[in-house]
Amino acid sequence: MKGMIFNIQRFCLHDGPGIRTTVFFKGCSLNCAWCHNPESHKSCPxxxxxxxxxxxxxxxxxxxxxxxxxxxxxxxxxxxxxxxxxxxxxxxxxxxxxxxxGKEADADEVFAQVLRDAEFYRAGSGGLTLSGGEPMAQPAFALELARKAREAGIHVCVETCGYCDRGDLKKMLPYTDLFLYDFKLADSEAHKRWTGADNAMILDNLAFLNESGAGIVLRCPIIPGVNFTDGHFDSIERVSQLYPAVRQIDLEPYHPLGIQKSMRLGRAAGFELDGFLERDRLEVYARRLGSRVPIQVNII
Ligand code: SF4
Ligand code: SF4
The missing domain is CATH 3.30.70.20 (Alpha-Beta Plaits)
Structure with a gap:
């Protein structure tokens, strides 16, 4: 079983609980203007x-x-x-x-690298995270890695934009402890404008995971000029309260590192803002959201 990946990163601290090894899949079903990993968009090297x-x-x-x-x-x-x-x-x-x-990688070889840190996972409740790009854009490869990990007793997170086939998501359920599920924009037209696709399938899949009893962390990129607004934080609150399976909210402040990478790829950057979203500005919103929902709100 082979798949296309662009990185395997060890000792990750923000891709799920504990110390994790993150496998970055190459190829994405969306095209978010602010993406900090534009090298992940295409499914080829x-x-x-x-x-x-x-x-x-x-x-x-x-x-x-x-x-x-x-x-x-x-x-x-x-x-x-x-x-x-x-x-x-x-x-x-x-x-x-x-x-x-980007390189084609064999699932056995990738998993052998994941196993190198098995002791850390056991000590610190970490595990394997499938990220990207979009892991669900290579569903068979994602399933194979998740299955291997679960059979070895390793915790599995799948970081997904949710723009994927329902049947593939269903197959992943038994092998996934936690979905790190993106929530970018509540308004479907705005979602389409900024990411290339409307959010109907994404919200349907979120409802499906909630009904299926999956563990969900809502991952929310916060982008000035796009969704750094009171209204969007109200939407995050509504979604997290609508779906009890959402056990945590992670706010991801915008950073401009994707601009340089786009230039290195010979492409125009999709987003021109070259400053970071300062943490203290976001903290005000995070505290207010945290006071309204019964789950943890983090800035990562
Ligand atoms: S530029 Fe580099 S990667 Fe491209 S064809 Fe030549 S040697 Fe290969
Ligand atoms: S000429 Fe520049 S790009 Fe080419 S191999 Fe030398 S350092 Fe690298």
């Missing part, structure tokens, strides 16, 4: 290039089978349009100016 780190050594030009790199005077140019993401140039780049994001 992609090359990132940081001109500031290039020392113009010419190593990439020597290995590229398509002859896409060239040294022009004191500079280095690169024709991205014809790149087939073979990764040869990134493998020889001495400074990391070129980096390949």
């Amino acid at each position: 992609e090359l990132l290039y940081s001109p500031a780190n290039c020392i113009r050594c010419g190593a990439c030009a020597q290995v590229c089978p398509e002859k896409l790199h060239s040294r022009s005077g004191s500079g280095h140019s690169f024709d991205r349009a014809l790149c087939r993401a073979c990764g040869a140039c990134a493998a020889v780049c001495p400074t990391g100016a070129l980096e390949l994001s």
